[in-house]
Amino acid sequence: MFRRRRHEGAHRPGSDSGTAQDNEDLYGDFDKADEDESGYEPDDEAPVPAGRGASQGSGPWDGAESYPDRERIDFGSLLVPAYEGIRVEVEVADGMGVCVTILRDDSVLQLMAFAAPKTSGLWDEVRQEFAAEVTNAGGDSQEADGPFGIELHARVVPVGEEHGRGQLEPIRFLGVDGPRWFLRGMIRGPAARRPDLARPFEELFADVVVVRGDHPAPPADLLEIRLPEDMRQALADQFAQETAGQGLPNPFERGPEITETR
Numbered sequence: 001m002f003r004r005r006r007h008e009g010a011h012r013p014g015s016d017s018g019t020a021q022d023n024e025d026l027y028g029d030f031d032k033a034d035e036d037e038s039g040y041e042p043d044d045e046a047p048v049p050a051g052r053g054a055s056q057g058s059g060p061w062d063g064a065e066s067y068p069d070r071e072r073i074d075f076g077s078l079l080v081p082a083y084e085g086i087r088v089e090v091e092v093a094d095g096m097g098v099c100v101t102i103l104r105d106d107s108v109l110q111l112m113a114f115a116a117p118k119t120s121g122l123w124d125e126v127r128q129e130f131a132a133e134v135t136n137a138g139g140d141s142q143e144a145d146g147p148f149g150i151e152l153h154a155r156v157v158p159v160g161e162e163h164g165r166g167q168l169e170p171i172r173f174l175g176v177d178g179p180r181w182f183l184r185g186m187i188r189g190p191a192a193r194r195p196d197l198a199r200p201f202e203e204l205f206a207d208v209v210v211v212r213g214d215h216p217a218p219p220a221d222l223l224e225i226r227l228p229e230d231m232r233q234a235l236a237d238q239f240a241q242e243t244a245g246q247g248l249p250n251p252f253e254r255g256p257e258i259t260e261t262r
Helices: 021-027 123-136 195-206 229-243
Strands: 002-004 072-074 078-081 087-093 096-104 107-115 140-146 149-156 169-178 181-188
Touching (some): 078 096, 107 195, 123 140, 123 149
Antiparallel strands (some): 072 078, 107 181, 149 169
């Protein structure tokens, strides 16, 4: 899905787009009646490493090194596995792609990649920023071990609700520091609290390839996300049909959308 609208704060790895009011159409209204206040329930059967980056023989993978050969959708800085049963959307702000969103049933996994320093990662700092933003927005959070190392499990005020009303919505924040890049993942919806629903997203996240490139970039700069050629062509065709005979498009109206379904 290609969305042409401004998205404040999306260009920072520590910006919690999940708590912004202008994200209601991105995440939708998940089934809050099926959620309790317990948040994420750890899976006792899943292996829990103490913490790692992306260079220990398993993904997420670095595009400059070897990685498993399988079908992936090329978004420039991100090569996303084309798994069955998912929908892939692209969020665009300020004229550029800022994140790739994977939808499966009523849950989503948001992917964003950033440039990182050569000698240190970003995830430790980003977790602190996330935790502060969640608290300021009326929610709470705690760190926990997960399949990719330390995660941040948060509960946030659902979009459209006021502080202190209703149940808080659980969200899982994942982070992996690679060679000169940082990959951020956010799981939202029922999969944020149910390990069985989260596992397909975890497998996909582990199979993402980050293409950092050789160009210089300041730490925490968003790596460019580009639409594949077929999606760009479909967008151009759709836009031409919708604007034929209408003159210039209204910049305040929502732009055309494209979803890649697998």
